Amino acid sequence: xxxxxxxxxxxxxxxxxxxxxxxxxxxxxxxxxxxxxxxxxxxxxxxxxxxxxxxxxxxxxxxxxxxxxxxxxxxxxxxxxxxxxxxxxxxxxxxxxxxxxxxxxxxxxxxxxxxxxxxxxxxxxxxxxxxxxxxxxxxxxxxxxxxxxxxxxxxxxxxxxxxxxxxxxxxxxxxxxxxxxxxxxxxxxxxxxxxxxxxxxxxxxxxxxxxxxxxxxxxxxxxxxxxxxxxxxxxxxxxxxxxxxxxxxxxxxxxxxxxxxxxxxxxxxxxxxxxxxxxxxxxxxxxxxxxxxxxxxxxxxxxxxxxxxxxxxxxxxxxxxxxxxxxxxxxxxxxxxxxxxxxxxxxxxxxxxxxxxxxxxxxxxxxxxxxxxxxxxxxxxxxxxxxxxxxxxxxxxxxxxxxxxxxxxxxxxxxxxxxxxxxxxxxxxxxxxxxxxxxxxxxxxxxxxxxxxxxxxxxxxxxxxxxxxxxxxxxxxxxxxx
Amino acid sequence: xxxxxxxxxxxxxxxxxxxxxxxxxxxxxxxxxxxxxxxxxxxxxxxxxxxxxxxxxxxxxxxxxxxxxxxxxxxxxxxxxxxxxxxxxxxxxxxxxxxxxxxxxxxxxxxxxxxxxxxxxxxxxxxxxxxxxxxxxxxxxxxxxxxxxxxxxxxxxxxxxxxxxxxxxxxxxxxxxxxxxxxxxxxxxxxxxxxxxxxxxxxxxxxxxxxxxxxxxxxxxxxxxxxxxxxxxxxxxxxxxxxxxxxxxxxxx
Ligand SMILES: Nc1ncnc2c1ncn2[C@@H]1O[C@H](COP(=O)(O)OP(=O)(O)OP(=O)(O)O)[C@@H](O)[C@H]1O
Ligand SMILES: [Mg+2]
Numbered sequence: 163x164x165x166x167x168x169x170x171x172x173x174x175x176x177x178x179x180x181x182x183x184x185x186x187x188x189x190x191x192x193x194x195x196x197x198x199x200x201x202x203x204x205x206x207x208x209x210x211x212x213x214x215x216x217x218x219x220x221x222x223x224x225x226x227x228x229x230x231x232x233x234x235x236x237x238x239x240x241x242x243x244x245x246x247x248x249x250x251x252x253x254x255x256x257x258x259x260x261x262x263x264x265x266x267x268x269x270x271x272x273x274x275x276x277x278x279x280x281x282x283x284x285x286x287x288x289x290x291x292x293x294x295x296x297x298x299x300x301x302x303x304x305x306x307x308x309x310x311x312x313x314x315x316x317x318x319x320x321x322x323x324x325x326x327x328x329x330x331x332x333x334x335x336x337x338x339x340x341x342x343x344x345x346x347x348x349x350x351x352x353x354x355x356x357x358x359x360x361x362x363x364x365x366x367x368x369x370x371x372x373x374x375x376x377x378x379x380x381x382x383x384x385x386x387x388x389x390x391x392x393x394x395x396x397x398x399x400x401x402x403x404x405x406x407x408x409x410x411x412x413x414x415x416x417x418x419x420x421x422x423x424x425x426x427x428x429x430x431x432x433x434x435x436x437x438x439x440x441x442x443x444x445x446x447x448x449x450x451x452x453x454x455x456x457x458x459x460x461x462x463x464x465x466x467x468x469x470x471x472x473x474x475x476x477x478x479x480x481x482x483x484x485x486x487x488x489x490x491x492x493x494x495x496x497x498x499x500x501x502x503x504x505x506x507x508x509x510x511x512x513x514x515x516x517x518x519x520x521x522x523x524x525x526x527x528x529x530x531x532x533x534x535x536x537x538x539x540x541x542x543x544x545x546x547x548x549x550x551x552x553x554x555x556x557x558x559x560x561x562x563x564x565x566x567x568x569x570x571x572x573x574x575x576x577x578x579x580x581x582x583x584x585x586x587x588x589x590x591x592x593x594x595x596x597x598x599x600x601x602x603x604x605x606x607x608x609x610x611x612x613x614x615x616x617x618x619x620x621x622x623x624x625x626x627x628x629x630x631x632x633x634x635x636x637x638x639x640x641x642x643x644x
Numbered sequence: 645x646x647x648x649x650x651x652x653x654x655x656x657x658x659x660x661x662x663x664x665x666x667x668x669x670x671x672x673x674x675x676x677x678x679x680x681x682x683x684x685x686x687x688x689x690x691x692x693x694x695x696x697x698x699x700x701x702x703x704x705x706x707x708x709x710x711x712x713x714x715x716x717x718x719x720x721x722x723x724x725x726x727x728x729x730x731x732x733x734x735x736x737x738x739x740x741x742x743x744x745x746x747x748x749x750x751x752x753x754x755x756x757x758x759x760x761x762x763x764x765x766x767x768x769x770x771x772x773x774x775x776x777x778x779x780x781x782x783x784x785x786x787x788x789x790x791x792x793x794x795x796x797x798x799x800x801x802x803x804x805x806x807x808x809x810x811x812x813x814x815x816x817x818x819x820x821x822x823x824x825x826x827x828x829x830x831x832x833x834x835x836x837x838x839x840x841x842x843x844x845x846x847x848x849x850x851x852x853x854x855x856x857x858x859x860x861x862x863x864x865x866x867x868x869x870x871x872x873x874x875x876x877x878x879x880x881x882x883x884x885x886x887x888x889x890x891x892x893x894x895x896x897x
Contacts, residue, residue: 614736
């Protein structure tokens with residue numbers, strides 16, 4: 163028994179990370195360390211208006227009083243926040259208005275990642291904001307979208323060009339006081355994406371942000387802000403990769419979504435940060451605060467995430483269901499292999515009447531990894547007829563990994579209906595052998611079983627990315643069972 | 645086609661098969677009978693290539709090749725099929741998807757193009773009809789929530805899809821009602837040809853009324869203690885295994 167198991171595990175854990183290359187490129191950096199001075203410098207370099215610097219400084223002073231959260235089911239090595247570089251930007255003259263002004267090295271990097279920034283070459287129907295280390299290098303289809311009144315640009319451009327919108331909504335869903343990493347991000351964030359969909363507009367293409375960490379020793383701190391006015395619709399996708407390095411790198415992001423009456427926002431993530439090597443060396447520490455608010459009636463926010471990367475993942479995309487009849491959804495696949503750790507889940511906060519939320523979480527653990535689902539369903543006193551359904555499944559490959567579920571319920575309204583289902587299963591040697599006996603290799607057998615297991619979530623992704631995500635899953639599990 | 649010589653097999657150091665020899669030629673049907681725990685399933689599983697079991701001595705050749713060195717998926721692609729005594733459930737994987745992968749892997753191995761989706765469905769419909777397999781079941785996950793009998797019928801359906809050279813059916817008859825038994829036997833007989841061979845493992849001579857064996861072997865304590873024609877099955881049905889047990893114990897001393 164033992165022997166076969168070991169062999170299986172060895173095989174699965176030999177998958178390789180495809181995006182581990184590094185681009186040698188001229189950078190502007192601020193030396194490592196965190197202080198008011200560094201924050202002032204970031205703000206100055208970005209040419210920000212005063213309100214931004216105030217926001218950053220308030221956040222920084224608050225952060226200084228905070229401690230790293232310790233409640234997650236994670237072993238987090240001590241992080242020395244003074245050894246991190248908080249600003250590293252590919253050198254450029256000014257914000258590129260056309261492709262000729264973007265450094266060819268950068269274009270090549272994104273080409274290699276399968277994200278061509280040339281609008282002609284792009285998948286039709288997808289607009290991209292490409293962020294490398296601390297800054298956005300290019301946003302495609304800006305003009306096309308502007309014709310519909312849609313604003314899609316880097317966060318820095320938004321601060322300059324739409325300060326009123328930024329001022330109004332930034333921090334309105336995730337205040338800097340929210341948690342340790344949110345405070346840190348609010349103090350030092352350097353770029354990200356901004357998206358505004360006017361009333362009644364259905365965004366005709368997928369919007370996406372592609373995050374790339376390139377420089378060493380650098381943390382990436384970006385924010386995304388999406389505002390969907392009444393009866394508008396947008397589907398947004400985020401992807402991310404990083405070079406392979408023995409050191410750990412910190413990524414602490416914030417995503418805020420505001421959905422007005424009748425608006426719908428679909429936010430999908432395919433997270434593939436470098437997970438570290440087979441022995442657990444290196445990898446990204448991914449501490450992310452994502453939250454959306456359904457402000458008006460019938461608003462809907464749907465989170466879909468496929469998390470395969472990062473050494474440590476700490477994220478809980480959440481929905482505040484304020485408007486009556488508003489809807490929140492969370493569909494998640496989280497894969498951990500080797501020494502990866504993930505503590506992820508969601509919070510559904512029911513405030514309005516007849517609000518509804520659905521949670522489908524599929525954890526897959528292999529190697530010596532640890533994978534936890536942590537969820538909160540909170541129904542407030544006035545949330546008459548609130549409904550929640552949660553399904554949390556765990557799939558184990560081998561017997562050296564762990565899966566845990568921490569569902570929390572706080573229900574203050576008698577009429578609420580809250581259901582929770584959980585299952586744990588294991589890909590057994592006997593299942594693998596059964597497949598082998600029909601001529602299916604072990605790798606393909608795992609692929610079949612895993613794809614079957616995650617189908618419900620993958621189906622929620624935009625078509626173009628579903629296929630990618632499936633391949634990614636297979637790669638991250640390569641080598642895990644017999 | 646298959647030649648087993650003096651096969652010894654252990655699990656975790658414990659000997660289970662203790663010197664089995666068996667020759668199977670194309671077109672033949674062999675029945676293997678024997679009391680619980682005598683090693684029938686072990687033999688079947690070793691032939692299919694499960695490495696849980698350790699071959700400590702002896703040789704297995706199949707179509708002129710040394711089988712012991714071959715990965716289980718390659719044995720399958722070479723035409724060995726095992727109908728499991730306890731078919732495994734694979735939640736989330738539909739039979740259609742599962743069989744499409746299996747059939748196309750076999751085709752790839754044999755240098756053929758994969759079947760298109762529509763050709764595959766047509767092929768599947770034919771085979772489903774041939775072995776009278778319930779259409780409703782193919783859209784469900786492999787064996788998940790299947791009744792005992794449905795699982796066994798699914799094994800025969802898969803056998804029809806893969807058209808093996810050597811089929812090993814491990815107690816495919818147990819758990820089947822009379823009608824199902826007939827259906828399964830009819831399926832096996834339809835799939836029979838002069839080029840393929842079948843090993844049926846069973847406890848009941850009833851199955852052998854439908855699938856008529858050329859040879860019947862009795863496996864007892866990891867050895868084939870008796871081989872004969874169909875009449876041996878009758879004898880066992882009548883007398884049980886006690887006489888073999890006694891004879892064997894006598895010989896042993
Ligand atoms: N995985 C295993 N671990 C330990 N012992 C095993 C294992 N598999 C089989 N055995 C042992 O090997 C012996 C033969 O088992 P096997 O399943 O081959 O018998 P069988 O003849 O098929 O019996 P039945 O008629 O009950 O199906 C039994 O004593 C059984 O306990
Ligand atoms: Mg048996």
